[in-house]
Amino acid sequence: MIEERIKAAIRDVPDFPKQGIIFKDIMPILKDQQLCNDIVDEMIHRLNEKIDAVLAVESRGFFFGMLLANKMKLPFVPVRKKGKLPGKTLSVNYDLEYGTATVEIHKGMIKEGDNILIHDDLLATGGTALAAAKLTKMAGAKVSAFAFIVTLEYLNGLKKLAALNSPIISLSNYNQ
Numbered sequence: 469m470i471e472e473r474i475k476a477a478i479r480d481v482p483d484f485p486k487q488g489i490i491f492k493d494i495m496p497i498l499k500d501q502q503l504c505n506d507i508v509d510e511m512i513h514r515l516n517e518k519i520d521a522v523l524a525v526e527s528r529g530f531f532f533g534m535l536l537a538n539k540m541k542l543p544f545v546p547v548r549k550k551g552k553l554p555g556k557t558l559s560v561n562y563d564l565e566y567g568t569a570t571v572e573i574h575k576g577m578i579k580e581g582d583n584i585l586i587h588d589d590l591l592a593t594g595g596t597a598l599a600a601a602k603l604t605k606m607a608g609a610k611v612s613a614f615a616f617i618v619t620l621e622y623l624n625g626l627k628k629l630a631a632l633n634s635p636i637i638s639l640s641n642y643n644q
Contacts, residue, residue, distance in 0.1 A: 470506060470507065470510050470639055470640075471639060471640045471641070473503055473506070474497065474503070474507070474617060474618070474639055474640040475640055477494075477496045477497045477499075477500060477503060478492050478493060478494060478496065478497065478618065478640075479492075479493040479495070479496050480492065480493070481493050492590060492618055492620070492642070494528060494531075494589050494590070494617060494618065497617070498531065504532070504535065507532060507617060507639060508532060508535045508536055508539050509539075510639060511532075511536060511587075511615045511637055511639065512536065512539060512540060514615075514637045515585065515613055515615070515635075515637065516635070517583065517585075517612040517613045517635060518583045518612065519540065519542060519583050519584070519585045519612055519613070520542065520543075520579070520582040520583045520584065520609075521537070521542050521543040521544070521545050521577075521578060521582055521583075521584055521585070521609075522534075522536050522537035522540070522542055522543070522544055522545065522584075522585045522587060523545040523546075523547060523573070523578070523584050523585065523586050523587070523600055523603075523604060524536075524537075524544065524545070524546060524547065524586075524587045524588065525547045525571070525586075525587070525588040525596050525597070525600055526546065526547060526548050526549055526552070526571070528588070528589035528590070529547070529587050529588040529589055530546060531589070532587060532589065532617065533546075533587040533588075536585065536587060536615070543577070545573055545574075545577045545578055545584075546573070547571050547572070547573055547599075547600050547603065548571065548572055548573070549569070549570070549571060549572075550569075550570035550571065550572055552572070553572050553573070553574055555574060555575070556574070556575040556576075557572040557573060557574055557575060558572060558573055558575055558603055558606045558607060559571065559572040559603075560572075560599050560602045560603050560606065561599075562595045562596065562598060562599035562602075563595055564595060569599075571596070571599050571600070571603065572603075573603050573607070575607075577607075578604060578607035578608075578609045579607075579608075579609070580607070580608030580609065581608065581609065581610075582607075582608075582609040582610070583609070583610050583612040584604045584609050584610065584611055584612060585612060585613050585614075585615060586600045586601060586604065586611055586613070586614050586615070587614070587615045587616070588600070588616055589616065589617050589618065590616060590617065590618040590619070590620065591614075591616040591618070591619040591620065591625040591626065591629070591636075591638065592620045592623045592625055593623045593624065593625050593628070594623075594624070594625030594626070594627075594628035594629050595625075597614055597625065597628075597629055598628060598629070598632075601629075601632055601634075611632060611634045612634060612635075613634055613635040613636070613637060614629055614634060614635070614636045614637065615636075615637040615638075616636070616637065616638045616639070617638075617639050617640065618638070618639070618640050618641075618642065619638040619640070619641045619642070620642050621641050621642060621643050622642070622643055622644050626638075
């Protein structure tokens, strides 16, 4: 089963980025080409919605977001931190544990009416995914689904995203 394979590959890093946090490091997954392919295939298999583009969040979301877009023969839209994209952008601020952050996309990367798959490697509190959804809506598009490799259910991001009424694909879940 894909969940067991993902969990076996993920490395727990205690006290990162701060004391008391156990960071779920997906980098070891990238050493396993077959697991990477299987993750992409499983996400596509679980996707029942029409998708016109894949939007992925900087930076770990880019690894599988680009693979998903490529395999589905769709455009890839990167969500970047403020100041990283040249030209005209759409931007949104969102809350972090200790302050706020801003993410952006290039204007024109998403067309009005597009159906968007939002991908990130991990869903925790949901702030970044919600920001990506706001960018999608600002561009006049629809969030058709979310896709994550890992969900930390105990941080309640799923509850926040559920309010958007878009399907949520998560390949591995942690309850604590």
